[in-house]
Amino acid sequence: MSKNNKKIRIGAVLLAAGSSKRFGSNKLLHILNGTSVFERSVSALRGNDFSKIAVVTDSSGDLDSLLGDGVYQIVNDNPDGGIGSSIAMATQLLRNEADALLFLLGDQPLVESNDITRLLLKFHEMPTRIVASSVDGDVRNPVIFPSDFFEELASLWGDKGAREIARNHGDLVFKVNIDPTHLLDIDTTEDISRIERQLEE
Numbered sequence: 757m758s759k760n761n762k763k764i765r766i767g768a769v770l771l772a773a774g775s776s777k778r779f780g781s782n783k784l785l786h787i788l789n790g791t792s793v794f795e796r797s798v799s800a801l802r803g804n805d806f807s808k809i810a811v812v813t814d815s816s817g818d819l820d821s822l823l824g825d826g827v828y829q830i831v832n833d834n835p836d837g838g839i840g841s842s843i844a845m846a847t848q849l850l851r852n853e854a855d856a857l858l859f860l861l862g863d864q865p866l867v868e869s870n871d872i873t874r875l876l877l878k879f880h881e882m883p884t885r886i887v888a889s890s891v892d893g894d895v896r897n898p899v900i901f902p903s904d905f906f907e908e909l910a911s912l913w914g915d916k917g918a919r920e921i922a923r924n925h926g927d928l929v930f931k932v933n934i935d936p937t938h939l940l941d942i943d944t945t946e947d948i949s950r951i952e953r954q955l956e957e
Contacts, residue, residue, distance in 0.1 A: 766854060770810070771846075772813050794822055843909055857901055864941050885929065
């Protein structure tokens with residue numbers, strides 16, 4: 757709660773419009789222990805109290821049937837604009853419906869609901885700060901931004917992502933240490949093999 761006891765509205769944005777060029781096919785559709793990479797990422801968000809959960813996809817329609825109830829879809833028709841264009845589009849569309857936004861990569865299938873919960877609890881304690889996942893002091897996704905940063909987020913383009921904004925405002929970032937294995941992301945088929953080994957442990 758904020759000082760005036762008004763509930764802070766936090767929106768969640770899952771970034772899933774990447775081209776998967778290095779992977780060779782849509783990596784978000786890859787099945788891990790019976791569940792797609794994409795569905796695993798959405799599940800981590802569903803376990804928490806968000807005012808809205810939005811997913812930024814490309815226009816292929818590959819993920820449409822996996823969205824499930826209660827998920828707002830944002831279609832990025834220009835994914836060549838990089839992750840920055842997806843973040844900017846989501847921020848522009850949600851800025852009037854949220855006091856803060858959490859960004860999670862669609863290809864982080866090992867992020868757990870409890871990891872998200874820890875970030876949210878810390879943000880509620882300090883709602884004017886950027887609250888970021890961290891490994892050995894390095895800022896990682898997922899990251900929560902208060903509305904003071906919406907203007908910067910809405911102007912992103914290309915390969916510049918939300919993490920870069922957090923790093924540029926290091927004095928305003930609170931870092932939450934997260935198990936590094938939970939933050940593994942997927943770029944190549946070798947990454948998939950590494951994550952499958954992690955799931956077997």
